[in-house]
Amino acid sequence: MVASAPASHKSRELVLRLISAAVLIPFALLVVSQGGPILGWACAVFAAVMGYEWARMTASPIMPLHAVFSALPLIAAIFFKIEVALLTLGLCAVIVGAFHPSGPREKLISGFGLIYASGLPLGLFLLRSGDWDGQAAALILMGTVWASDSGAYFAGRGFGGPPLSPKDSPSKTWSGAFGALLCSALCGLIAAGLLDASRLPWLFAGIAISIAAQWGDLFESSLKRRFGVKDTSGFVPGHGGVMDRVDGLGMACIAAVLVLTFASGAPELLGLKA
Numbered sequence: 001m002v003a004s005a006p007a008s009h010k011s012r013e014l015v016l017r018l019i020s021a022a023v024l025i026p027f028a029l030l031v032v033s034q035g036g037p038i039l040g041w042a043c044a045v046f047a048a049v050m051g052y053e054w055a056r057m058t059a060s061p062i063m064p065l066h067a068v069f070s071a072l073p074l075i076a077a078i079f080f081k082i083e084v085a086l087l088t089l090g091l092c093a094v095i096v097g098a099f100h101p102s103g104p105r106e107k108l109i110s111g112f113g114l115i116y117a118s119g120l121p122l123g124l125f126l127l128r129s130g131d132w133d134g135q136a137a138a139l140i141l142m143g144t145v146w147a148s149d150s151g152a153y154f155a156g157r158g159f160g161g162p163p164l165s166p167k168d169s170p171s172k173t174w175s176g177a178f179g180a181l182l183c184s185a186l187c188g189l190i191a192a193g194l195l196d197a198s199r200l201p202w203l204f205a206g207i208a209i210s211i212a213a214q215w216g217d218l219f220e221s222s223l224k225r226r227f228g229v230k231d232t233s234g235f236v237p238g239h240g241g242v243m244d245r246v247d248g249l250g251m252a253c254i255a256a257v258l259v260l261t262f263a264s265g266a267p268e269l270l271g272l273k274a
Helices: 004-034 036-057 063-079 082-099 104-128 134-159 174-195 199-227 242-262
Strands: 163-165 169-173
Touching: 004 036, 004 134, 036 063, 036 104, 036 199, 036 242, 063 082, 063 104, 082 104, 104 134, 104 242, 134 169, 134 174, 134 199, 134 242, 163 174, 163 199, 169 174, 169 199, 174 199, 199 242
Parallel strands: none
Antiparallel strands: 163 169
């Protein structure tokens, strides 16, 4: 009876993950496919929730302010250019930090938390609305990140092995990391076929997306360990909080926006030219 308890817990966790995915994935695909204000307002709501989760994780006394100001950069992105949204992001971080009643360290943590909570969904919005085929870029990236997460989950539990980062996230293994890379590489090849683009660039793109997503996941794990919490909230059954669910996706979106914006010829090479 005692030995079956861990297996029972893992089975329950898997069921909760599947139920959450069955609800969240169709919603995400719908709003990203629509893009524009629909996606912008959805991202603003997610940013507000993540602002709340950051305040909860860090025991901040200005939780409502954190939630509201985290949504403002996304609202600015709906109505104005990217420069205004980024300026709003910086100003909101400064304001939230200034209003924190504790010392300089807590003020910096609060300001960084707003950039983090708002920046992750802002990355998705900017990827979808960029000067390239945003719909294809966003949907392919989302599918690749989800495949990376699934590959890591099942390979890690199936093969086990040494932890990827014992200090920050002991449950993540090297076998899971390689499983994630394999699944993402396959997604890259599928994307190349769908877009009639060169396979090699998309093969590397799939691997790069997985690396960015895994780094984002590990980064948030290190933050949670630093602040002594297991999950940022309980909003997403089987996953914890919204921030726990989109940390890797958000980081991958930010990385993709930077590459597509500043790497000359990247959209054309990947078949994403608008």
